[in-house]
Amino acid sequence: MVVLKRDCPTCLLIEPVLHQLADAGTLTAYSQDDPAFPADLKVVDDRELEMSWRLQLDTVPTLLRVEQGVEVERVVGWLRTSWESLTGVTGLGPDLPDHRPGCGSKSVEWGVEAELDRRYGDAILGSRTVELADLEDEVEAAYARGWTDGLPVVPPTESRVLAMLTGTTRAPSEVVAVVPPDLAECTVEKVAINAVLAGCLPEHLPVVLAAVEAACTDAFNIHGLLATTFPAGPVLVVNGPIATALGMNGRGNALGQGNRANATIGRAVQLVVRNVGGGRPGGVDRATQGQPGKYTACFTEAEDGSPFEPLAASRGVPGNALTLFAGSGWWPVVDQRSRHPESLARSFAASLRGVAHPKLAIAFDAMLVICPEHGRVLREAGWDRARLLTELEELLTVPGGELVEGAGGIAEGLPAGFADTPIPKFRPGGLLLVHAGGGAGMFSTVIPGWVSGPGGSEPTTVPIP
Amino acid sequence: MRVLMDPTSELVPATRTLTPRPASLDGLTVGLLDISKARGDVLLDRLQERLAADGVTVRRYAKPTFAKPAPVDLRHEIAVQCEVVIEALAD
């Protein structure tokens, strides 16, 4: 058999040879562009390039000898000696030059090969496909099916999902997690589709995968976090060289908008919970008011110049890692006067007392995001994480009598039995410290957490492979 | 044919569905939208009489032309003022 295209000078050149071969035995020609050429020969229409793709051709003409359906030998381009040897027919093309290179096969033209891989290759993607009606707008289609968080999503075409999957070596069919509340199995492919929706790049996918796995652990308890009326959502803190490699923002406006990696990685996790897990507002998501961090809440630390080692490292996972924290509405800590850590710590403590409620203690966790200008005060005094936490614990331990129900004329508070004990604001390990933000501005941020313990959520740190 | 990959757990069908229907029109406002083709107003007048006789609140609207979709302001007005809409009469 020979595969050729009319739009190729060598293929035109060898037309007489093809007739010679046809006369001498069985020759089947496959045409990539015009089955009418060569005339008077048996030509199979391969304009769909299926045979060309299966034969993995990159050049036409290619001559092949096939015995009982199995390829035995092939010659690329025109070379009389090889053609005669392959076919066993001598005297081929006496008026032709001895050899002539071929032209590019249409099956390897730019963009075509990927499309042929998709069309004829073994199906890589296993997810259900959704056909859009002719008049359906792709962006509106996602809204109509409830796939979005209220903001538009990137339409998850097959090619976008395949491109996203190049960001991981894991198999698309591998199960990453069982996602509450529907307890649906979530594959790498489903995470990839939601990462496409979120606007991620393929290189973001490993972080999203690690975050989904971490979120679905019993310890983190994404189900409880979703179902509570309390306004919390997962906050992702990424550490390690990967944060820089992905262009994540740990500096100016790190907790805000504008950085693609920050924005889309956090969003992808929320979309997985929504679309795969089935957890949405009005359904299992019963948050009374919610808060904007439920769209996305993902950042990295300003590791250079930090008074502390990275958060994940301090929790036993050095290098590329992420910490998931159940966070609610964030507020700033203004302190533009403290030159010494003792004073600054008191500002932090005063602000942290308000987590959940000033009269509630131990149950709720918190994260304090220390800005570089505040970090400088700590660093210059040689205060590391342990030192600051010790100071804060002391400052945040108050007589139980101030906290019990009814104290201060406030019904909310701790049970009366706690009146005679000093009570720390946070449980051991319940206050996390991170360092992030721009170089100017003496405003840190408190991210109040949710409850810990059974039924609550445990901050979870995992490596990013 | 444009195809999207389904991001959900696939526990429910992926097709667009209609708004769930109520058991009855009690307490609901029905908008009658005239597409402004001839004789449609007479038909809508009669539907209005029937609905009113059944105790249903009715509001009337008309498109400026049958040749284009209703202007967005009109669609918004209907969406705000009604729960049900009956559009007539295409031929």
Next chain:
Amino acid sequence: MHDIADLEGRGLIGVFLASSEFRDAAEAQSVALGLAVPYVLVPHPIQDRTDEEMQALADEAYAAVLAAVTSQGG
């Protein structure tokens, strides 16, 4: 029909009426819009009907209209 599809998307319950000549177009548009918009057909012709005839068409269609907008047929 596009109007009803749009309004359904806004959470309204919709139905449209058309002459029987419109059936094929209705099916095609339904497919193109990706939504099975309910419709009620009245017998063609329309343009030359008297008022009494139009009112009769409305009466005949009334039950079907109610059925399209309620779950229990009115």
